[in-house]
Amino acid sequence: xxxxxxxxxxxxxxxxxxxxxxxxxxxxxxxxxxxxxxxxxxxxxxxxxxxxxxxxxxxxxxxxxxxxxxxxxxxxxxxxxxxxxxxxxxxxxxxxxxxxxxxxxxxxxxxxxxxxxxxxxxxxxxxxxxxxxxxxxxxxxxxxxxxxxxxxxxxxxxxxxxxxxxxxxxxxxxxxxxxxxxxxxxxxxxxxxxxxxxxxxxx
Amino acid sequence: xxxxxxxxxxxxxxxxxxxxxxxxxxxxxxxxxxxxxxxxxxxxxxxxxxxxxxxxxxxxxxxxxxxxxxxxxxxxxxxxxxxxxxxxxxxxxxxxxxxxxxxxxxxxxxxxxxxxxxxxxxxxxxxxxxxxxxxxxxxxxxxxxxxxxxxxxxxxxx
Numbered sequence: 001x002x003x004x005x006x007x008x009x010x011x012x013x014x015x016x017x018x019x020x021x022x023x024x025x026x027x028x029x030x031x032x033x034x035x036x037x038x039x040x041x042x043x044x045x046x047x048x049x050x051x052x053x054x055x056x057x058x059x060x061x062x063x064x065x066x067x068x069x070x071x072x073x074x075x076x077x078x079x080x081x082x083x084x085x086x087x088x089x090x091x092x093x094x095x096x097x098x099x100x101x102x103x104x105x106x107x108x109x110x111x112x113x114x115x116x117x118x119x120x121x122x123x124x125x126x127x128x129x130x131x132x133x134x135x136x137x138x139x140x141x142x143x144x145x146x147x148x149x150x151x152x153x154x155x156x157x158x159x160x161x162x163x164x165x166x167x168x169x170x171x172x173x174x175x176x177x178x179x180x181x182x183x184x185x186x187x188x189x190x191x192x193x194x195x196x197x198x199x200x201x202x203x
Numbered sequence: 204x205x206x207x208x209x210x211x212x213x214x215x216x217x218x219x220x221x222x223x224x225x226x227x228x229x230x231x232x233x234x235x236x237x238x239x240x241x242x243x244x245x246x247x248x249x250x251x252x253x254x255x256x257x258x259x260x261x262x263x264x265x266x267x268x269x270x271x272x273x274x275x276x277x278x279x280x281x282x283x284x285x286x287x288x289x290x291x292x293x294x295x296x297x298x299x300x301x302x303x304x305x306x307x308x309x310x311x312x313x314x315x316x317x318x319x320x321x322x323x324x325x326x327x328x329x330x331x332x333x334x335x336x337x338x339x340x341x342x343x344x345x346x347x348x349x350x351x352x353x354x355x356x357x358x359x360x361x
Contacts, residue, residue, distance in 0.1 A: 058227035152231055
């Protein structure tokens with residue numbers, strides 16, 4: 001890809017991700033009872049070895065919920081919450097003290113469900129936009145080092161490529177201290193399809 | 204002492220004592236750690252997938268080609284094959300509830316590496332594999348010790 005072309009691709013993908021994340025943040029806002037604001041999406045084409053550095057370091061502890069699309073479009077999608085925000089969110093929902101080191105089953109399940117809701121709203125918004133149904137698999141969640149959380153999402157792409165397009169959209173609480181981000185890792189064929197559809201109706 | 208070498212996914216490093224090599228946040232990935240205690244040369248490969256395709260230009264990404272290449276690099280740096288010992292770290296199953304063919308790729312990685320090391324007659328002297336926790340491995344080439352940190356768990360030394 002030439003620089004000019006990849007610049008354009010990144011712009012289109014940014015728009016795509018902004019709309020998805022906006023919809024998910026709205027859902028999360030009502031769940032959390034806080035106002036959330038979407039920050040700008042950033043995306044980058046990176047070698048696999050650099051993805052965790054790009055996201056702030058492999059050793060930071062995060063709560064990650066991951067799913068992948070199993071329809072026509074192929075992509076991994078993650079919702080990532082930093083340690084503190086994961087605790088805030090879980091305590092708000094379960095009304096009990098939360099220790100990330102030893103989550104109870106119900107807390108784990110809450111975490112998974114939050115991820116599920118966010119991911120689904122993300123997908124609903126973007127699938128409307130490009131008029132392709134997206135079918136997510138049931139997600140799974142874990143609290144661990146970011147590098148470890150990223151292994152499976154990266155492994156599912158790695159058979160075909162060495163570099164990935166990572167699309168990152170963060171959200172922040174307006175009053176409360178709360179933040180997190182979405183990470184989308186589309187396969188190349190999916191990326192192409194998204195670009196075609198996004199270019200289509202606009203001419 | 205100089206800064207430790209950080210080995211990311213698909214990368215490898217070989218160096219002499221007293222340098223340090225680290226792999227951060229290993230999930231289903233495995234760190235293959237080889238050490239020649241006499242020459243005090245250490246090498247680490249951070250592999251992501253078990254088997255390489257027939258045509259492959261990034262050997263370091265796969266357990267089979269990565270292990271072979273690491274052994275070769277160690278010998279190029281002056282290590283002796285008869286003296287090499289191996290330690291393995293990683294290979295966890297991070298998302299056990301995913302219905303995905305690669306959900307337990309960590310195990311496949313470990314099995315592949317064991318088979319290749321057996322081909323080379325390299326002994327595995329210690330390992331911390333499997334489970335569903337991520338790990339970081341800090342390898343000290345001056346004594347061959349590997350310090351392992353995992354989230355919410357006490358530090359371990361192999």
